[in-house]
Every structure is written in structure tokens, then in C-alpha cells.
Amino acid sequence: MASCANCAAPLPANSQVCRYCGVRNDMDLLGRQAVRVADAGVKRQCPNCEIGLQTVALSREGTPDIERCSECFGLFFDPGELEVLLEDSVAPVADFNLPLLQNINRERYQADRPVKYLKCPVCQVLMNRMLYGYQSGVVVNRCKGHGVWLDNGQISHLLEWKKAGGQLLDRKKAVERQARGRTETANTEFRSNYAAPTNQAGGEFEVLETIAEVVFKLFE
Template sequence: MNCTNCGGRLEGDLTICPFCQSRQDFDLAQVHFRNLGAQGELPCPGCDNQLEVIEFETTPPIQIERCGSCRGLFFNPGELEALLEAKIDQAVWVDGQRLQEIAQNYGYHHEVRYLKCPMCEERMSHINFGGKSGVIVDRCGAHGVWLQGGELRRLMEWWRAGGKHLHQRNELEKLETSRPTVSMSHSMAYGDSSSSMEPSWGDSSSSPNWDVIKSVGMLLAGIAAVLMD
């Protein structure tokens, strides 16, 4: 394969030409889409150029932002998984060897710098997509993920080799670890016999004096009896 910019020969899975340093447009080579042009003024996190909007031919259609210069792609929450699901045949097995090859970053370089989200301009964090893909994406917790040029192609290969199952397992594990502990009132409401039925009053220094309460109760009862006599 040759570089689309200078014509130099590319070996292996290089996404950046070693001769002219231009990023190759491999991501959308096998994905049908149409360019809707610039809509708004969202800046590219990588090179500050204006992002364009492209629409994938899926059902329903998925629209994302793309940089025509550095080939980066910005997906709103859930859109990346929806595209992978729509464009990749369902894998019924996991190709462990292929998954390991993709995760080993062969011919792949992720620029280690913290980019700003194009929507809120907050710094995005780095996450290993799916926990084990080896593809480090930039993520804004509120607005979505940014992929550098070449990363979508690698994610599609990883998903096809069975990465979908690893991704789902990773999301389930994160859900389990973030689940809040059951409160005492919740346990009592659902009949959990292991929960103590005694009220909790914090530390012992703040516990009520039951002898005083009992004495006051007896005094009030005596006064009520005299008044009723």
C-alpha cells in the first residue's frame, strides 16, 4: 500500500507515513458514509481545524464529527458501539491470537497528550477501549470519545475478532463495582433477616438515656391519672 499523500510505500499496518508524516485515511475505506459539511464551529481536538459532520449509512443513520485534516473522529456516547455493532458481523467465537496481535500496538502510535473535548473544552481522559483492546481513546465523560486517525480501523478489527464479548464483559464488571451497597432500610423493607432491627444512633456518646426517658414517661402517666380523677 502506498501513502495517499506522497506515494511512499507503507509496510505492515502503519497509519502514519514514515516519509511525509501524513496520517493515512484507512478508517472509512470500507464504511459507506456521506459528508454533510461543516455544521457549527466545533474545533478539532488534534489540530484545531473545523470539524465536519459525516453520516453513516446505518439504520438508523449515525452522524458524527470528523476532521478532514488529521482524520480524527468524534462519537457521542453510545455511537461508537452502535457503529461497530452495525458494521461488523457477529462473532460467535473469540480469536485470542488475533486479539493479542491488535492489542500489542503493532505499527501503531497514539500521541500521548491530553486533548480538549470539542464540545465543553474540558480535558479528556485516556482509556483502553474495552479494557483490553490496546486502542487508547480520548474520552469526555459527558460528551463522548475522540479517535485519532487509524484507531477506528483497529477497533473494527478487534471487535470482529471477538472483542465485542470482552467489551461487554468489561462494561458489566464496571457496573458491578459501581453498584451501591444495600442500606439497612432497603434490607428491612425486603425482609433481610440478617439486618439488625435495632436503630443505629451513631457513636455511644450520642445514644439516648433510656432511664431518663422511662422516668419522664411514668411522670406524665401519673399527671394524666390525677387530672382524670
């Protein structure tokens, strides 16, 4: 679980506001990265607060700059940036811990959270809501052309998910889906190749049967 940078108390699920000291924590990246504002421009707009997003730079080399709202601390990632950040911020794991993943999701699940469709910070078109990865429990807003929006606290959830082996489990399920798809395709091709001759043979049998009935009537 993420901790408050001010008093070290555990932060509530899906929030960066400390319940003990009241400090609003910035992005939690397991304490491994410092954050500085690289650009306070207003080209991209927060879909929640409708103010310009800041561009923030992370201290680790190779980590992409990302957009952040200074009010709600939501984050916007260009295509591929979220995956780079997850890879850079969490050490590789050898296996997945399914009970831990389930506990993380139970703790962070918000049954009363309203479903809200947000506009893309770039094109202002409504984004699609989708689950990020198998057993992640994180529903993100994605614009196919411009990137992914994460609400306050969701980056912490995804970091915990990856640390518990969620990304490994997601890749395992993807391989299984591909294998099922290949099997279904092969079965479909098999049926299409062998169904036609069977029907054709049945049709020829019906024709022969009709001819036999005509010949039989001629000799009655």
C-alpha cells in the same frame, strides 16, 4: 488489517497513510460504507489541529453522522454513536479469539507515543484518557457529557478488535466484575451482621468478670 482504497496495500498500524502510494485514506469501515460531507461547519474544533470539524454522513441507513477532521482524520462521536457504528460495521461473532487480540495489540502498540490530554471539541475542557474495552489496546479521549475522540487509525483498531471477539470478551469480564461485586457486598453485610453480637458478647463477658473480681474481694 485495513487496506488502502487506492492500491489495496495493507495500511500501517495506527495510520491511514499508505506507505506504498502515499494516499491518505479516509475512515476505514471495512469497505462497507461510503462517506460524504454533510456539513463543513466549524462549531466543533479538532483537538489536534484546532480547525473546525466536518460532519460526515455514512451511506448505511441507521448509522449516525459523525464529526471528522479533514486534516488528521480524527473522529468525534457523540455519546453512544461509537457503539452504534461498531455494531453496524462488523458482523456478529460467536466467540473471541484471544491470540488474535493479543497479536493485534502487539502490532499496533506504540511505546514511543507521547501521552497527550486533549480538549473536548464541544466544551473545550480536557478529556479523560481511558482504555476502550477489555483487551482493546485503544486509549480514547472521553468527555463524560459530550462524547469520545479517536485519533487517526484508532477506528480501524477497534473494528479489528470487535471482529476478533473483543466486545464479547469485554462483556464477559463485565459480568465477572459484577458477580465479584455482589459477592464482596454479601460478605461485607455478613461480617457487619455477625461482628456486633460477637463484640457485644465479649463486652458482657468482661463486665461479668469485673463483677466477679469485686465480689471475690468482698469475701477475702
